[in-house]
Amino acid sequence: MSVRRLAPDQVQPTSFAFTPANENWADQQIAKYPEGRQASAVIPLLWKAQEQHHGWVPRAAIEAIAKKLSMAPMRVMEVATFYTMFNLQPVGEHFIQLCGTTPCALRGAEALKKVCEDVIGPQSTVSADGKLSWLEVECLGACCNAPMAQVNFDYYEDLTPENFRKLLDDLRNGRPTKPGPQVARSGSEPLGGGETLKDPALFDGSMIGAGNWQARITEQRKAAAEAAAAKAAAEASAKAEAEAAAAAGKAGPTDTKTAPAPEAATPARPKPSEPAQPASAAQDTPSAVGKAVKGSEPVEEGKTPSDKAGAPAAVEESKPELLTAARNNAPDDLELIYGVGPKLAKMLNEMGIWHYDQVAAWTPAELAWVDSRLTGFKGRATRDDWISQSKKLATGWRPESKLGDKPVK
Structure with a gap:
């Protein structure tokens, strides 16, 4: 990197001060930094100067900025001389920065340098x-x-010696x-013109049915609104059912007990001399009701099989x-x-x-066993489909809410 020095004294102004508008702008930049860190605004203030x-x-601008930021002038000088975007020598009204690196050099930048010199x-x-x-x-x-090349704040591209010479002449003459x-x-785009997206149908609207696009958008919005309303109604219904079920559960397990049959508590087995009861009569007795289904535990006396899982007794x-x-002492x-x-x-x-x-591994029969014991x-467990939820959770998936992900029926 070449040494960068300040301009000779004969071209240096005797003083410098920001205009009122720029002074206000500088104060706004300084206010962006916490107390004691005002020096962080040195680069934007140098740029504005x-x-x-x-x-x-x-x-004079370096010294004025140092005073405004409570910095030693040498500290501001270090920044100004380090960054090449700060010009330390006078420049023309139109400052041309001509790129001379490899891509531009291969495309003719050397010829443009000769134009600048001429x-x-x-x-x-x-x-x-x-x-x-100008400057390379x-x-x-x-x-x-x-x-x-960059001229002040604008880029001028695809230059040739001819159009660049004309550009300089236009700039000089306003x-x-x-x-x-x-x-x-x-x-x-490519020099010969665009090579992609050349089909006119991409731009005339014919590919999306431009003639009736408004009607189509209206229908799509209407369908989306109807779907949202239906979903909201379904969720409200499910919530009401859940609240009703929860309210019924809070009433206590004794609320669903069947009334005992009058004078028919536990009939004794018929004596050999007595006629046997009909099958229907035997099934109506509490002892028959209390008998468990094969493979299950006995139902508590006085309860019907439907009390076990909120499902028919045949389950x-x-x-x-x-x-x-x-x-591993690590429950889910x-x-x-x-x-x-x-x-x-x-x-x-x-x-x-x-x-x-x-x-996740429960069978329907095992689900019924658990459901019947959720006092x-x-x-x-059946209503909220615990099995499907647990299969997802067992894979490592987690719901967004700590309350779980309500199953969609």
């Missing part, structure tokens, strides 16, 4: 009329349109210029795999199953159910 002082930073003079010198000066710089990032490519192409029950404690969070709260989670743990994979919550 350069912009105000005809494109270069004089010594029209303006050596680098870092201002033309006699004060209109132009590193890549400006418009390689696809090489060769190119004629309007067109930034961007100086040839007949748009942006950075067969089977005891699932139960554990005395969680594996059963409350992530929708419908399982702290009370139900404790109830499941007491049964011996600690993990998602236990629930105050019978039928909850």
Whole structure:
């Protein structure tokens, strides 16, 4: 990196001060930083000073900024001399930064340098009329349109010695210029014209049915609104059912007891001399009602089989795999199953159910067995489809809500 020095004393102004508008702008920049960190605003203030002082930073501006930021002048000098975007020498009204790196060099930047030398003079010198000066710089990032140059804040691309010479003449004489490519192409498309998206049907609307697009959009919005309304109604209905079921469960397990048959508590077996009761009469007795279905545990006396799982008595029950404690003393969070709260989670743990994979492996009969033992919550496991939820949870998936993911029926 070359040594960068301030301009000679004979071109240095005796003083510098921001305009009122720029002073206000500088104060706003300083206010962005916490107390004691005002020095962080040195770069934007140097840039604004350069912009105000005809494109270069004089010594007086460096000293004024140092005073404003409570910095030693040398600290500001270090920043100004380090960054090449700060011009320390006077520049022309139109400052040309000509890219000379590889892509531009391969595309003709050397010829453009000769144009600058012919029209303006050596680098870092201002033309006699004060209109132009130039400098070769590193890549400006418009390689696809090489060769190119930056004039003040605008890029001029796809330059040739001919159009570049004309550009300099227009700038010197105050004629309007067109930034961007100086040839007949748009942006950075191929020189021969665009090679993609050339089908006119892509732009005339015919591919999307432009003639009735408004009606189609209206129908789509209407369908979306109807679907949202239907979903909301279904969710409201499901919520009402859940609240009703919860209210019924809170009433207590004794609320569903069947009334005892009058004078028919526990009839004795008929003596050999007595005629046997008809089959229908035998089934109506409490002892018959209390008999368990094959493969299940006995029903508590005075309850019907439907009390066991909120399901018909014909549902067969089977005891699932139960554990005395969680594996590796690391139980799963059963409350992530929708419908399982702290009370139900404790109830499941007491049964011996600690993990998602236990629930995921239940058969319908095992589900019925568990459902029948959820005191105050019978039928909850079936209604909220714990098996499907647990299969997802066992894979490592987790719901967004800690209450679980309500199953969609």
